[in-house]
Amino acid sequence: MNSNIEKVAPLTKAAMGIKEGLPLEASAGGVEELRRDLQRMMDMEAIRQLKHAYFRCLDTANWDELVSICHKELKVHYTGGDYEFKLEGDEAFVAAMQHAFNTEAVARHNGYMPEIQMLSETEATAIWYLSDHFWSLKSDKLTHGTALYWDRYVKENGHWVISETSYQRIYQINETLAEKPDLVSHYLRDYGSEPAQ
Secondary structure, three states, rough: OOOOOOOOOOOOHHHOOOOOOOOOOOOOHHHHHHHHHHHHHHHHHHHHHHHHHHHHHHHOOOOHHHOEEEEEEEEEEEEEOEEEEEEEEEEHHHHHHHHHHHHOEEEEOOOOOOOEEEOOOOOOEEEEEEEEEEEEEEOEEEEEEEEEEEEEEEEEEEEEEEEEEEEEEEEEEEEEOOOOOOOOOOOOHOOEEOOOO
16 A cells, blocks of 8 residues: 555544434425425435436546536545545546546446435535446556545535545455456447547
8 A cells, every 4th residue: 555645534424524414304394394305305316316427427438517517616535545636626627537537448437325414405415335447458457446435515506516525445456457358348439538648
């Protein structure tokens, strides 16, 4: 493990800065309270769809859509076994992803088991479990493993966006490929960016 990587606190809600959200129980009031309860559930579904879109956009090099679901002042901090990635700003983030998800990459990212906390009508947090594979065909490497993501979301102009995203690896395996995989389909070959020389 790289000793220059910042040690992350244990992966507890407290260490991630995740606080309890609004209670998940129906209000005892009337129609307006019921509408607020229903809106909260719809917001939670919108956040689930937002995070699923994030993973889909990465794996399909859909940069225009990715930037549209990120806050302009997005904060990113990803920590793996041999890397630490920090940056700020939606455009800087998308540029870094364009560099990684190029025509010599094959990627699969699945996020599931969300723990969504609604903090207010316009703020939320969530923890997601990630399972991923990333092949770098140029360097004959495969990285795979799992991680916990923890995100912050804000609702602006009626739409939820990611304002902060972090992850810490649960485990990571790096393999050197003896030979390139026999891909019968390779989406990023056609739609990824050109790799850096």
